[in-house]
Amino acid sequence: MKLIASLSAAIFLLIGYVGYSQVERQYLEVDFLDVGQGDAILIKTPAEQNILIDGGPDKQVLTRLGENLSFYDKKLDLVILTHPHSDHVAGLVEVLKRYQVKKILMTGVVHTAPDYLAFLTEIENQNLAVDYVAGQSDIALGDDIKLQLLAPMQDLLGKEVDALNDTSIVSRLVYKNNSFLLTGDAESVTEQELLNQQVDLKSQVLKVGHHGSSTATSKDFLAQVQPQYAVIEVGKDNDFGHPHFKVLNLLQQFKVNILRTDELGTIKLLADGENIKVKAED
Secondary structure (H helix, E strand, O other): OHHHHHHHHHHHHHHHHHHHHHHHOOOEEEEEOOOOOOOOEEEEOOOOOEEEEOOOOOOHHHHHHHHHOOOOOOEEOEEEOOOOOHHHHHHHHHHHHHOEEOEEEEOOOEOOOHHHHHHHHHHHHHOOEEEEOOOOEEEEEEOOEEEEEEEOOOOOOOOEOOOHHHHOOEEEEEEOOEEEEEOOOOOHHHHHHHHHOOOOOOOOEEEOHHHHOOOOOOHHHHHHHOOOEEEEOOOOOOOOOOOOHHHHHHHHHOOOEEEEHHHHOOEEEEEOOOOEEEEOOO
16 A cells, blocks of 8 residues: 555646646746856747857856656757857856757867867767857747857857957847847857847846856947846855946846845746746745
8 A cells, every 4th residue: 555655646746747847947047056156047938949158167067957857857959159258168068968969069179278179079079069159040940939140240160269258149038028138158248249230139137148247238239139137147245246337237227137156046037928927946
């Protein structure tokens, strides 16, 4: 009888868990993972796709993925490396080893830091599929949902660039009438290029560039984005002075709701195609 009761409890828990997952996937969920001083963004689409943008500075991303994906879900349909600085790429090395990654998207810009080289080696060892960004394009993710690649606007494959932050992949995630602008570490140069090209930047959510550095998030750029929420991925007591008080003041002037991972931990946003709400931690 104890065995039957245990099995019944296990079946109930499994059914309940699956049911919860199905309810959640009625939404587009964007999780800004708390990985300290670095970026890692998990996107879970209504079409059951998992997309990871950047992996933070260390293995902490594995813990965060485990907290925000089902225990049996080890699939990542797309991994995007915005640029090869260690606070974005280091955690991806272990992610490639632990998860089934279908495709990687990156710029292919030249960089010789050990974490980036380890990332490239793991790609080669597993013979993973890689696409390289070379100009603006759209990635269709299902009905009414797409990822617009806005920057960089030029082909960087095999090129050496001094200002790596401004090689960041900038993307705009659009689900019906909801939109998220995801900027990597793009700074004022990239922002001005997007403004000059009159790219549609308007988004309800802005992932603030370069952890809230004073070198990003200009007034003109913010005026075009017109965000309701600004998410800053940043570590506690970091050595860089992020986020900068000028950026925080500017966001307040624009009456933007500021969400910071150093204060709130992982930030989960749910989009139903019309409205976006902040989901409380479980």
